[in-house]
Amino acid sequence: MSIKQKPIILTIAGSDSGGGAGIQADIKAISATGGYACSVITALTAQNTQGVTAVHPTPQAMIEAQLDAIFSDLSVTAVKVGMLGDVATIRTVAAALRKYKPTHLVVDPVMVTANGDMLLADDAVQCLREELLPLADVITPNLPEAAALLAAPLPKQMAEVESLFAGLAQLDCGAVLIKGGFLQQEARSPDWLLSGEQVRCFDTPRIMTPNTHGTGCTLSAALACYLGQGFTMEAAVEQAKHYIDQAILAGSRMRIGQGRGPVDHFFAL
Numbered sequence: 001m002s003i004k005q006k007p008i009i010l011t012i013a014g015s016d017s018g019g020g021a022g023i024q025a026d027i028k029a030i031s032a033t034g035g036y037a038c039s040v041i042t043a044l045t046a047q048n049t050q051g052v053t054a055v056h057p058t059p060q061a062m063i064e065a066q067l068d069a070i071f072s073d074l075s076v077t078a079v080k081v082g083m084l085g086d087v088a089t090i091r092t093v094a095a096a097l098r099k100y101k102p103t104h105l106v107v108d109p110v111m112v113t114a115n116g117d118m119l120l121a122d123d124a125v126q127c128l129r130e131e132l133l134p135l136a137d138v139i140t141p142n143l144p145e146a147a148a149l150l151a152a153p154l155p156k157q158m159a160e161v162e163s164l165f166a167g168l169a170q171l172d173c174g175a176v177l178i179k180g181g182f183l184q185q186e187a188r189s190p191d192w193l194l195s196g197e198q199v200r201c202f203d204t205p206r207i208m209t210p211n212t213h214g215t216g217c218t219l220s221a222a223l224a225c226y227l228g229q230g231f232t233m234e235a236a237v238e239q240a241k242h243y244i245d246q247a248i249l250a251g252s253r254m255r256i257g258q259g260r261g262p263v264d265h266f267f268a269l
């Protein structure tokens, strides 16, 4: 009997009890895109499609114990980092990533949900920039996060997004994938990959649906999974963008919850 190899992809993020975002979205996206998913849960959130009602951070010792348990046994090829919440958690996770040195690291600098719920303490943005970004192959900010990382004004339309490129290119990280989902009045939903001097736009028509809960988590988890399978950064972004696009389209036909529903991660089944 031959052994079946799947890349092992770790997500370090918060739990979304509603199942649409966070750890739950990541595990679904990694599984659907060909990886074996494992997880370090940084916080529990009481959450549904309508919003977050409570957040309970995981004690630091328990985050460390999860990281050590995984890295001492599983050959993790790629890591996706999502919600970290506070400075102590950022430091704990960064220390483990420096110690265990996974081959690929995607950092989704989660700061605020699309419903406006804050997921990162104010003083943590600087810590994220200093401790975690230098370790990342790619970071995946949405537009409010890209603006917050630079302390710049929030672009309101497509033409203003370019004003962030020079500042983002200066950040101490591998590449930056800026996500355009926030541009809700535009007919398209482009993402831009800044890599060295190069800018490449991955453009898709905007899907008219309220069901976009967890799109960012899903995209960054799929990206980590494709990187873990050996695709180049550009090819991995292209595939991850294609995956989220199809998942949003399929999710637009589902009714789950009464608010912003999730995407359909397993549209291909």
Ligand SMILES: Nc1ncnc2c1ncn2[C@@H]1O[C@H](COP(=O)(O)OP(=O)(O)OP(=O)(O)O)[C@@H](O)[C@H]1O
Pocket: 021, 112, 113, 114, 141, 142, 143, 179, 180, 181, 182, 189, 190, 191, 204, 205, 206, 207, 208, 209, 212, 213, 214, 215, 216, 217, 218, 219, 241, 244, 245, 248
């Ligand atoms: N309505 C839409 N139609 C097509 N693509 C979309 C739509 N909304 C978001 N996307 C795409 O989904 C991906 C995630 O981007 P988005 O800007 O929504 O991230 P985010 O704000 O971090 O999401 P989250 O709310 O999960 O944190 C990007 O590739 C973006 O272009």
Ligand SMILES: [Mg+2]
Pocket: 110, 142, 216, 217
């Ligand atoms: Mg996000």
